Amino acid sequence: MRVLINTPAAGNSPGEWFPVTTNVEWVVENYTDNKPAAESLRGVDVLVGTDFTQEMGAASDSLRAICVPAAGMDRIDPAAVPDGCAVTNAYAHEAPIAEWVMACAVAMDHELFKSERSFRYGSWEMWPSRHGSYRELMGRTFGIVGLGAIGKRVAKLATAYDMKVTAAGRRPEQRPEAEAAGIEYEPGRAGLERVMAESDFVLVSTPLNALTAGLIGDAELRLMKPASYILNPARGHIIDETALYEALAERRIAGAAIDTWYDYPKSRDDAPRPASHPFWELDNLIMTPHHSGATEGTRTRRAKVVAENIDRLSRGEPLVNVVTGLSRA
Amino acid sequence: MRVLINTPAAGNSPGEWFPVTTNVEWVVENYTDNKPAAESLRGVDVLVGTDFTQEMGAASDSLRAICVPAAGMDRIDPAAVPDGCAVTNAYAHEAPIAEWVMACAVAMDHELFKSERSFRYGSWEMWPSRHGSYRELMGRTFGIVGLGAIGKRVAKLATAYDMKVTAAGRRPEQRPEAEAAGIEYEPGRAGLERVMAESDFVLVSTPLNALTAGLIGDAELRLMKPASYILNPARGHIIDETALYEALAERRIAGAAIDTWYDYPKSRDDAPRPASHPFWELDNLIMTPHHSGATEGTRTRRAKVVAENIDRLSRGEPLVNVVTGLSRA
Numbered sequence: 233m234r235v236l237i238n239t240p241a242a243g244n245s246p247g248e249w250f251p252v253t254t255n256v257e258w259v260v261e262n263y264t265d266n267k268p269a270a271e272s273l274r275g276v277d278v279l280v281g282t283d284f285t286q287e288m289g290a291a292s293d294s295l296r297a298i299c300v301p302a303a304g305m306d307r308i309d310p311a312a313v314p315d316g317c318a319v320t321n322a323y324a325h326e327a328p329i330a331e332w333v334m335a336c337a338v339a340m341d342h343e344l345f346k347s348e349r350s351f352r353y354g355s356w357e358m359w360p361s362r363h364g365s366y367r368e369l370m371g372r373t374f375g376i377v378g379l380g381a382i383g384k385r386v387a388k389l390a391t392a393y394d395m396k397v398t399a400a401g402r403r404p405e406q407r408p409e410a411e412a413a414g415i416e417y418e419p420g421r422a423g424l425e426r427v428m429a430e431s432d433f434v435l436v437s438t439p440l441n442a443l444t445a446g447l448i449g450d451a452e453l454r455l456m457k458p459a460s461y462i463l464n465p466a467r468g469h470i471i472d473e474t475a476l477y478e479a480l481a482e483r484r485i486a487g488a489a490i491d492t493w494y495d496y497p498k499s500r501d502d503a504p505r506p507a508s509h510p511f512w513e514l515d516n517l518i519m520t521p522h523h524s525g526a527t528e529g530t531r532t533r534r535a536k537v538v539a540e541n542i543d544r545l546s547r548g549e550p551l552v553n554v555v556t557g558l559s560r561a
Numbered sequence: 562m563r564v565l566i567n568t569p570a571a572g573n574s575p576g577e578w579f580p581v582t583t584n585v586e587w588v589v590e591n592y593t594d595n596k597p598a599a600e601s602l603r604g605v606d607v608l609v610g611t612d613f614t615q616e617m618g619a620a621s622d623s624l625r626a627i628c629v630p631a632a633g634m635d636r637i638d639p640a641a642v643p644d645g646c647a648v649t650n651a652y653a654h655e656a657p658i659a660e661w662v663m664a665c666a667v668a669m670d671h672e673l674f675k676s677e678r679s680f681r682y683g684s685w686e687m688w689p690s691r692h693g694s695y696r697e698l699m700g701r702t703f704g705i706v707g708l709g710a711i712g713k714r715v716a717k718l719a720t721a722y723d724m725k726v727t728a729a730g731r732r733p734e735q736r737p738e739a740e741a742a743g744i745e746y747e748p749g750r751a752g753l754e755r756v757m758a759e760s761d762f763v764l765v766s767t768p769l770n771a772l773t774a775g776l777i778g779d780a781e782l783r784l785m786k787p788a789s790y791i792l793n794p795a796r797g798h799i800i801d802e803t804a805l806y807e808a809l810a811e812r813r814i815a816g817a818a819i820d821t822w823y824d825y826p827k828s829r830d831d832a833p834r835p836a837s838h839p840f841w842e843l844d845n846l847i848m849t850p851h852h853s854g855a856t857e858g859t860r861t862r863r864a865k866v867v868a869e870n871i872d873r874l875s876r877g878e879p880l881v882n883v884v885t886g887l888s889r890a
Binding site: 327328331332334335336337338339341342344345347348351352353354355356358359360361363365366367368369370371388389391392393394496497503505506512518519520521522523524526527528529530531 | 656657660661663664665667668670671673674676677680681682683684685687688689690692694695696697698699700717718720721722723825826831832834835841847848849850851852853855856857858859860
């Protein structure tokens with residue numbers, strides 16, 4: 233079994249990283265421009281990586297599985313995947329992402345970034361006797377767009393904070409499970425509009441695909457209350473960039489916490505600005521470079537899923553976490 | 562019933578703020594130097610405020626209750642309280658304080674402040690492909706020193722994050738309740754040492770009194786693991802200032818989140834540095850000016866407790882939240 237590793241997660245010792253029981257010949261491709269050279273793909277059974285292009289598909293002569301050691305499939309071109317080659321992904325990131333979400337919600341609500349900077353520089357302006365009262369999460373509403381693993385984990389935490397949780401999604405059949413967890417759930421466009429209009433915090437937690445690209449645009453942001461916040465640890469392009477920038481710059485919403493962006497480094501030394509509008513000039517935004525789910529725990533849990541699929545392929549068993557119905561904007 | 566208001570919380574309309582049903586004559590004292598002039602106290606039945614001194618005690622000729630609209634009693638001099646005068650306090654701050662605690666825990670663990678600043682300035686150094694993996698709360702240990710209202714609320718949230726919770730306190734009789742909530746509890750010195758040594762996050766949530774002043778000093782901080790954090794939303798002087806500064810400056814612990822301090826403004830325009838050591842030069846510290854519990858919700862909930870006690874006193878009924886056994890270092 234020949235396995236090509238095209239992800240920085242494994243370093244140079246994939247055998248230590250991926251706990252397989254099968255005998256595997258590892259090929260490690262330096263992760264420079266996000267895709268391996270075509271010749272590396274020859275004779276490979278399994279590709280472990282986040283990217284798959286037409287060029288890579290054309291160079292694959294024996295590929296049986298693409299194991300994405302991440303949740304997002306938006307850099308896998310489904311048209312490039314060879315016939316009979318399975319594509320699997322791996323989640324296990326919902327706990328740290330939900331930690332980031334709740335922390336950013338409190339940080340915005342309690343003005344933690346402003347307070348810390350100001351107090352560190354010597355001012356008591358944020359002291360309650362001078363600033364007045366702050367807000368608190370308890371009793372407010374967390375709205376969730378896309379009730380998958382991340383959305384459910386945030387719902388669990390928000391419920392522990394004694395918040396109301398409301399959610400929208402694609403699937404009407406999710407309602408009983410959601411309601412059993414105390415989550416108000418409404419599918420489709422009506423649900424999305426209700427979540428945008430009623431929530432104090434809106435979490436974007438859908439995958440990026442043809443249905444969700446630009447799902448939250450100017451019209452949807454204009455449904456939000458002026459005191460509300462939006463948080464996006466999912467994928468940048470689910471929210472229209474210009475609409476988000478204008479809502480923040482014109483202070484039509486109170487703020488945003490954004491972990492996923494519109495532009496990323498394309499090579500080792502590349503450092504582009506993450507958007508074409510100057511988000512970094514806004515003071516009502518928390519911006520982080522796509523690390524909400526990137527923990528040691530996530531890496532370990534995902535490596536186990538990849539290893540299990542390599543073992544299953546070797547034994548001729550059905551794979552887990554197979555992604556079906558890939559579609560692209 | 563004459564009620565003297567000596568707290569900025571009420572503004573100039575205490576009748577709107579404190580929902581009493583009794584007929585009350587309100588006297589509002591400007592909150593400038595934290596204590597009312599002696600002559601204001603004459604003929605007063607109830608004082609609503611956080612400060613009580615020997616001078617105030619000597620000037621009180623008819624005081625029946627001091628209603629502190631806060632939890633901390635450390636600015637009430639018990640020796641000054643006239644015979645027969647009750648002292649009550651009000652909590653209701655545990656929800657927002659627990660929000661601050663969990664947000665600071667994640668912010669330190671996920672390096673949110675550093676990441677935000679660095680990414681805003683244009684760097685991708687904190688991107689996982691360049692920075693490597695982050696940490697996550699899930700599976701780690703939250704240790705709680707003082708299992709009162711704040712400690713229990715943090716324990717509830719930490720449990721929702723799938724953390725282990727361990728606590729120490731004064732009272733052996735708390736153990737069954739703690740264990741029923743999934744909290745490992747050990748009273749006394751042994752419990753304190755275990756919490757300091759075993760926890761990834763240590764929460765300080767005791768009142769400040771003769772037993773707790775300096776409770777956490779150099780010896781206790783040296784029990785902590787190098788990768789652990791300490792959080793103090795309780796009262797500054799529970800942790801020895803010099804010992805805390807040195808533990809952080811020498812990086813013997815990973816970091817701290819401190820909301821309560823060693824020095825505060827003493828008059829309207831005063832703006833002292835909050836400590837004698839330069840905490841503000843440390844990069845492994847989140848520092849906020851005592852606002853973790855100062856929310857609109859806390860104010861409303863506390864005003865209801867104060868109003869209820871004014872009504873109870875007027876009707877000759879026993880007061881609620883009476884503080885007994887005040888002691889002072």
